[in-house]
Amino acid sequence: MQMMIPAGVNVLEYLRDRGVFIPAACSGSGVCGKCVVKLLAGSLDITENDKLHLSESALDEGCRLACCACTKGVVRIGVGEYGxxxxxxxxxxxxxxxxxxxxxxxxxxxxxxxxxxxxxxxxxxxxxxxxxxxxxxxxxxxxxxxxxxxxxxxxxxxxxxxxxxxxxxxxxxxxxxxxxxxxxxxxxxxxxxxxxxxxxxxxxxxxxxxxxxxxxxxxxxxxxxxxxxxxxxxxxxVKGISAFVGGDIVSGLVSAYDRFFDANTLFADLGTNGESALVSSGRIICTSAAAGPALEGGELSCGMGGVKGAVSRVYRNGGGFGYDVIGGGEAKGICGAAAIDLISLMLEDSLIDKTGKLADVYFENGFALAPQVCLTQGDIHAVLLAKSAIRSSLETLLHLFNVTPDSLLISGGLGSYIDVKNAAACGLIPRVRNTKVLGNTSLKGAELSLYDTSFASRAEGIRNKAEIIDLTENEYFKQKFIEYMSF
Ligand code: FES
Missing domain, CATH: 3.30.420.480 (Domain of unknown function (DUF4445))
Incomplete structure (x- = not known):
């Protein structure tokens, strides 16, 4: 899409005010490098943040960060059709x-x-x-x-x-x-x-x-x-339980409870909020850990949600890596599950070391999976942070209640595409023999509520039983968080 932008405005603000969708992970702080637009006519100064996030050739082609671009005269820009x-x-x-x-x-x-x-x-x-x-x-x-x-x-x-x-x-x-x-x-x-x-x-x-x-x-x-x-x-x-354990988790627990729960079951929602629940001896213990958006693709330099155009899976293909794209066609970005696949395979090949450092040959510019999809050192760090938050919260629940899980249920947007073997190899989830990927259980619960008359009472039962654990001051969580900041 092309747009004329008048003089004297900030480009990101102008686009937002007109309802034009553009990814802006840091909400305009100049940190994430996501809000790229292309200058087609007129001029826009090159800022320090532009130089930090964009290659010389991208700058020569007119790419600029919208949040750092302030127009002095009228300009014409190109914006991707993300929305x-x-x-x-x-x-x-x-x-x-x-x-x-x-x-x-x-x-x-x-x-x-x-x-x-x-x-x-x-x-x-x-x-x-x-x-x-x-x-x-x-x-x-x-x-x-x-x-x-x-x-x-x-x-x-x-x-x-x-x-x-x-x-x-x-x-x-x-x-x-x-x-x-x-x-x-x-x-x-x-x-x-x-x-x-x-x-x-x-x-x-x-x-x-x-x-x-x-x-x-x-x-x-x-x-x-x-x-x-x-x-x-x-x-x-659907009513939730607390500020950080929401209606999406209640929905998910109701949808999965009867069919999938064993004696000691860990339920992990691999999303931005990193909510999890341990169901054991008739108790439901819930917590959440700020995982950030990396596992949903949000914080990665080429990351995107699990929608059309996203690489959803990475696998070995001959001597290199192959990948699937949601909806087919050219890869426009990578979703969190595929980033986990890629990191796991690169760990196996020693292209990433245990500390998360990329091999020297890729350290500066990242590893290019596809023309528009690159995994950078910053991306690996973002995945490490998210992985550590989620894994540490799961381990803390198990430690607090001295339980070994019989089964592990994985939900969340990422959960639809995740490869359990790769997720365990990265340390995102513990190795539990009975691990099931349930996909978007929040949606499944919402679907169930439309035709199952017992949904409301079962949701109420879960809310009444749920105990919330706050991890912010938990020493075991802090210790584990440091431990899991490596692969
Ligand atoms: S919104 Fe993050 S750099 Fe512009």
Whole structure:
């Protein structure tokens, strides 16, 4: 997409104000190097941050960081079409004599929407797209800060637009849609409802909501409401447990509980918030560790969510590495699961050492997997931090309750594509014989709630039982965190 930008503006601010999606993981601090635009006409100074993040040839081609670019005259720029990527995950024909519901998972990086046939008790269409709020940062903490610095309405508008675009794309206007369930973390609920985030920004972490609201779809989406013939359907927000253990985890636990839980089961959501639960002797112990967005692709130099164009898997191919791209075609970036694959294979080949250092030949410029996909030293460090946060939190739960897990259940956006062997080789997860990858359990729980009348009482049972462990002052966690900062 090309755009004319007037004189005297900051390019990122200008694009945000017009609803143009551009990844901005650091929310405009000049640190992440993600917000690249291309100068097509006019001039933009080259800043120190441009020099830091962009190669000489990229600068010569006109690439600039939008957050550091302030226009002196009118310029024309090119922006990637990131926001329009919608991936179809399931697609079956709809029986128009049936009744339907919508299930939505609002993840920090990706949103997923299912159209559920209530009579058949199964999803018939499922779509995912990037969360447009990424223009205000890749992780929850950066977005909460943006919300508190006057961007509350802008963030609400962006998530409403993301939801509306998905509902429009799923094409249900000719169907009898009766209800909708939303499942998300506590911060996303605040942003969706336009609530003050100050309570979740600092101790004692008192959220303005944990979810649990029920309101008509048109009220939830406001002016973004799409013409889908479902204006008055009730939308239920699955209630969470605390500021950091949200409705998405409750949904996930309900969806997995009956089928997958053994005597001692670890449930790990491999996302930005790193939520996990240990279910043992009738207790449910939950915690979360700020893993950052690296495992969802958010913090990596070529990272992206698990949507169309992302490398989703890396494997050995002859003497080198092969890869799969979601939706086929040219690789535009890499999602977290594939980054784990790549790191694991490079560890095996000693292209990365135990401390996470890239071999000398790749140290400066990174390892190029594809023309637009490179793994840099900074990326490996970001993965190490996320890996250590998650693994240490799992080990702390097991240590506190002196338990050896019988099974390990993996959920989250990353969980859909993760290779268990590679994840264990990197140290992200412990080696547990009965390990199952469940995919997006938050979405699965939301789907279940549409046709299973026991969902609400089971969710309530989990909330009542759940005990929350705070890791911030836990000495064992701190010790393990240092230990796991290597491979
Ligand atoms: S460098 Fe511009 S948003 Fe991060």
């Amino acid at each position: 329009e990527q919608v991936s179809a995950d399931i697609s079956r024909p709809a029986d128009t004599s049936h009744t339907f519901g919508l299930a939505l998972d609002i993840g920090t990086t990706t949103l997923a929407l299912s159209l559920v046939d209530i009579d058949e008790k199964r999803p018939i269409r499922s779509l995912s797209a990037l969360n447009r709020q990424a223009v205000f940062g890749a992780d929850v903490i950066t977005r909460v800060k943006s919300s508190l610095s006057g961007r509350r309405e802008a963030l609400r508008k962006l998530v409403r637009e993301s939801v509306a675009a998905l509902i429009k794309s799923i094409d249900c206007s000719h169907l009898d849609v009766r209800k909708m369930t939303v499942s998300a973390n506590t911060a996303m609920y605040h942003m969706l409802l336009g609530l003050d985030c100050s309570g979740i920004s600092k101790a004692p972490f008192e959220p303005a909501t944990l979810g649990g609201e029920c309101l008509p779809l048109k009220d939830l989406l406001g002016e973004s409401f799409p013409e889908c013939g479902a204006a008055d359907i009730p939308v239920n927000l």
